[in-house]
Amino acid sequence: xxxxxxxxxxxxxxxxxxxxxxxxxxxxxxxxxxxxxxxxxxxxxxxxxxxxxxxxxxxxxxxxxxxxxxxxxxxxxxxxxxxxxxxxxxxxxxxxxxxxxxxxxxxxxxxxxxxxxxxxxxxxxxxxxxxxxxxxxxxxxxxxxxxxxxxxxxxxxxxxxxxxxxxxxxxxxxxxxxxxxxxxxxxxxxxxxxxxxxxxxxxxxxxxxxxxxxxxxxxxxxxxxxxxxxxxxxx
Numbered sequence: 001x002x003x004x005x006x007x008x009x010x011x012x013x014x015x016x017x018x019x020x021x022x023x024x025x026x027x028x029x030x031x032x033x034x035x036x037x038x039x040x041x042x043x044x045x046x047x048x049x050x051x052x053x054x055x056x057x058x059x060x061x062x063x064x065x066x067x068x069x070x071x072x073x074x075x076x077x078x079x080x081x082x083x084x085x086x087x088x089x090x091x092x093x094x095x096x097x098x099x100x101x102x103x104x105x106x107x108x109x110x111x112x113x114x115x116x117x118x119x120x121x122x123x124x125x126x127x128x129x130x131x132x133x134x135x136x137x138x139x140x141x142x143x144x145x146x147x148x149x150x151x152x153x154x155x156x157x158x159x160x161x162x163x164x165x166x167x168x169x170x171x172x173x174x175x176x177x178x179x180x181x182x183x184x185x186x187x188x189x190x191x192x193x194x195x196x197x198x199x200x201x202x203x204x205x206x207x208x209x210x211x212x213x214x215x216x217x218x219x220x221x222x223x224x225x226x227x228x229x230x231x232x233x234x235x
Contacts, residue, residue: 107120201215
């Protein structure tokens, strides 16, 4: 089945009930899971986090699997999905729910080992065509706005445009990578399904719980401002 709808049909359907984006929380690079585990339980039980992207510091395969096994139960028992960043080949052995990969080639490589039992998300989609190829091929979500290998990313305005286009036109969920609190507000007004937060959450001097409380509040405010009038018109 095609993942593409006409923009008009998708816009009409979403106008009736456009849900508030859920959180997709990316971890720092993890070499020792102990420090993360101290924070993760409280974060996951205190907020509606749909998924956690586990970023693993490079080491041998056995050590990476051990790190995932230490973290997976905490995430999954809280009702969130645990995805591994890039290392799709260890997902099944480590007990994770899926993987996030970068680019069409990596998606095609990961597809046989993950689908249909596990989640496969795709980022590094630099063009609209790449995003459409990923969606049509069966990606469970597409991510817009993350850093590339050189640490560069599109402008917030460009990410906003891409998220809005995807939300209005395609069925698979879209995810907006927000590098700042202000970007979470901007992307919440696109109709996207998820917002990924990463380093600024963990680097907040108040701790990740205080940072996530701000994120949740500003997402709700921005979403209400963007979509409440459209919902009222349906009534």
